[in-house]
Amino acid sequence: MLEQLEGSRAVARTVALCRPEVIPAYPISPQTHIVEALSGMVKTGELAPCEFVNVESEFGAMSVAIGASATGARTYTATASQGLLFMAEALYNASGLGLPIVMTVANRAIGAPINIWNDHSDSMSQRDSGWIQLYVESNQEAVDTHVLAFRLAEELSLPVMVCMDGFILTHAYERIDLPSAGEVDGFLPPYEPRQVLDPAEPVTIGAMVGPEAFTEVKYLAHVKQMQALELIPELSAELAQALGREQHGLLRGYRLQDAETVVVALGSVLGTIEDSIDQLRERGIAIGAVGLKAFRPFPLEELRSALAGATRIVVIEKALALGIGGILAQNVRNAIATSSAQVSTVIAGLGGRPITTASLLGLFEDALGDRLAPLTFLDLNTELVERELARTRTQRRSGPHAENMLRDVGAIAAGPV
Amino acid sequence: MFRVRIHGRGGQGVVTAAELLSLAAFQEGRHAQAFPSFGSERTGAPVVSFCRIDDHEIRTREPVAEPDALIVQDPTLLHQVDVFGGLRPEGYVLINSVRSFDELGLGQWAGGFQRERLLTVPASDLARTHTGAPRANAALLGGLAALTAVVSLESVCAAIRARFPGALAEGNALAAQACFAFVAEEIEALAHA
Numbered sequence: 001m002l003e004q005l006e007g008s009r010a011v012a013r014t015v016a017l018c019r020p021e022v023i024p025a026y027p028i029s030p031q032t033h034i035v036e037a038l039s040g041m042v043k044t045g046e047l048a049p050c051e052f053v054n055v056e057s058e059f060g061a062m063s064v065a066i067g068a069s070a071t072g073a074r075t076y077t078a079t080a081s082q083g084l085l086f087m088a089e090a091l092y093n094a095s096g097l098g099l100p101i102v103m104t105v106a107n108r109a110i111g112a113p114i115n116i117w118n119d120h121s122d123s124m125s126q127r128d129s130g131w132i133q134l135y136v137e138s139n140q141e142a143v144d145t146h147v148l149a150f151r152l153a154e155e156l157s158l159p160v161m162v163c164m165d166g167f168i169l170t171h172a173y174e175r176i177d178l179p180s181a182g183e184v185d186g187f188l189p190p191y192e193p194r195q196v197l198d199p200a201e202p203v204t205i206g207a208m209v210g211p212e213a214f215t216e217v218k219y220l221a222h223v224k225q226m227q228a229l230e231l232i233p234e235l236s237a238e239l240a241q242a243l244g245r246e247q248h249g250l251l252r253g254y255r256l257q258d259a260e261t262v263v264v265a266l267g268s269v270l271g272t273i274e275d276s277i278d279q280l281r282e283r284g285i286a287i288g289a290v291g292l293k294a295f296r297p298f299p300l301e302e303l304r305s306a307l308a309g310a311t312r313i314v315v316i317e318k319a320l321a322l323g324i325g326g327i328l329a330q331n332v333r334n335a336i337a338t339s340s341a342q343v344s345t346v347i348a349g350l351g352g353r354p355i356t357t358a359s360l361l362g363l364f365e366d367a368l369g370d371r372l373a374p375l376t377f378l379d380l381n382t383e384l385v386e387r388e389l390a391r392t393r394t395q396r397r398s399g400p401h402a403e404n405m406l407r408d409v410g411a412i413a414a415g416p417v
Numbered sequence: 418m419f420r421v422r423i424h425g426r427g428g429q430g431v432v433t434a435a436e437l438l439s440l441a442a443f444q445e446g447r448h449a450q451a452f453p454s455f456g457s458e459r460t461g462a463p464v465v466s467f468c469r470i471d472d473h474e475i476r477t478r479e480p481v482a483e484p485d486a487l488i489v490q491d492p493t494l495l496h497q498v499d500v501f502g503g504l505r506p507e508g509y510v511l512i513n514s515v516r517s518f519d520e521l522g523l524g525q526w527a528g529g530f531q532r533e534r535l536l537t538v539p540a541s542d543l544a545r546t547h548t549g550a551p552r553a554n555a556a557l558l559g560g561l562a563a564l565t566a567v568v569s570l571e572s573v574c575a576a577i578r579a580r581f582p583g584a585l586a587e588g589n590a591l592a593a594q595a596c597f598a599f600v601a602e603e604i605e606a607l608a609h610a
Contacts, residue, residue: 004439004440004443004444004449006436138476165478167452167453168452168478171452171453172450172451172452172478173435173436173439173440173449173450173451173452174439174448174449174450174451174475175443175448175449268478269478270476271475271476271477271478272476272477272478272479274476275476275477354479354480355478355479356479356482357477357479358482
């Protein structure tokens with residue numbers, strides 16, 4: 001049924017339709033609304049049987065999730081930013097043990113400097129943790145992808161992160177078609193675990209493995225994750241049938257017909273990119289986009305064929321790998337290793353800086369005119385950076401960058417003390 | 418597409434106002450996207466929210482930089498925050514104040530715009546009368562309906578009733594109706610001025 005809903009609320013209601021049996025959670029913006037709503041549904045009995053566990057930290061949340069999932073309970077949690085980092089050790093255990101936990105990451109920047117706004121630094125930092133990572137473009141896609149995620153996780157016995165842009169999606173009210181309980185039940189059968197901790201049939205899970213088999217266990221984990229490259233399109237087609245609307249699969253091309261210049265991105269910025277592309281197409285410019293939904297596993301072959309006609313590739317990413325530049329761009333380069341296409345990396349939207357149509361149009365003009373550097377920071381305030389660099393050159397005790405620059409932009413009124 | 422930007426302070430229901438407006442548009446079968454300026458706002462800190470309304474899917478996610486309509490819930494922001502930034506020349510402005518544009522020191526500024534589209538309304542007084550509290554967000558949406566016709570008063574009231582319980586909903590719906598009537602009368606007066 002069509003409803004006007006907040007993204008977080010829509011995700012919470014969808015997760016409830018997936019009948020999780022254990023939800024351990026610790027609040028952190030911008031995911032708090034999701035688990036808050038779920039805890040309310042558990043309290044009223046609307047979501048039953050389900051145990052909501054208030055834990056003392058994100059490390060605790062993931063540890064309880066591991067325990068719950070190992071006993072055969074369908075398990076869900078959500079986090080963001082530093083919360084995800086605090087989970088890091090347990091994340092590797094969840095994936096290494098093959099536990100099909102589903103987690104929403106409401107994407108947010110990582111400090112220092114402390115920043116509560118959106119970018120992809122958090123989930124990108126855990127890209128090699130063994131979790132499947134799916135990025136969504138809209139709240140409708142967030143809703144549908146959570147249903148897909150439980151089925152995918154449980155079929156492969158692997159954990160899945162659904163990454164949705166914090167605030168931009170979680171706090172946006174828009175028209176959403178929530179699936180019915182019957183539609184979800186038809187697509188998502190009850191959880192049948194591959195391994196289960198049961199006092200009646202005691203087993204251990206989590207053996208220590210030495211050099212004799214460690215590589216093989218890791219190899220199998222890789223093979224298993226790569227199976228998602230086939231399973232995601234299959235399940236997406238089935239879900240599209242069940243819900244009566246298109247599902248993106250591993251990736252989605254936008255106006256790729258004859259496109260010489262192709263923009264590659266993840267998440268909610270794709271909407272603004274598509275609007276910008278429409279404006280350029282009206283002027284007869286051959287430009288298109290690829291929105292990646294699956295980032296782990298990375299769909300090398302599908303991306304290679306989507307980019308087959310491109311001579312210029314502009315990768316827009318909301319995360320920065322310090323010391324090298326782009327993360328997504330490195331992966332895109334792997335996909336087109338034998339192509340002569342030029343790949344430019346554009347770091348944009350860090351710490352919640354809006355990515356505007358005006359900036360994107362300027363960026364694409366630069367790309368079309370072959371004026372784009374291999375690594376560009378969209379809307380970088382060069383003057384601000386230069387002032388701070390000058391300060392560090394001329395003063396030994398130049399002080400902290402963050403405070404200095406805030407003073408320069410007038411965000412804090414006080415002068416140096 | 419019709420773009421609205423709402424300015425106020427934390428605690429005044431600025432985010433709820435955008436949500437209500439999107440709900441009103443949704444009930445008219447339209448696409449609407451409402452979202453707050455994202456931040457760690459505290460009570461009393463300047464807050465901004467946005468609403469886009471269109472007949473087809475809204476894909477862009479950027480903040481509204483060039484609004485078709487502005488609502489200023491708290492007039493103490495007028496000379497603190499660039500509330501009018503990017504307003505289109507044919508744009509609408511609704512300010513919650515008992516003073517006129519001239520009295521607010523905006524007489525000269527208003528000259529650059531279509532005068533009959535700029536109004537001040539005593540929305541806090543209307544809200545106090547009908548709800549007992551001076552929270553003017555819902556009332557101002559009634560005013561916006563009268564000023565722009567982007568949504569109907571009926572849809573605004575339906576959104577209020579969907580969002581708030583019983584007496585609070587009725588009080589706010591009455592405040593919205595009163596504000597609608599006030600604005601309609603002002604427009605009439607300006608037309609004959």
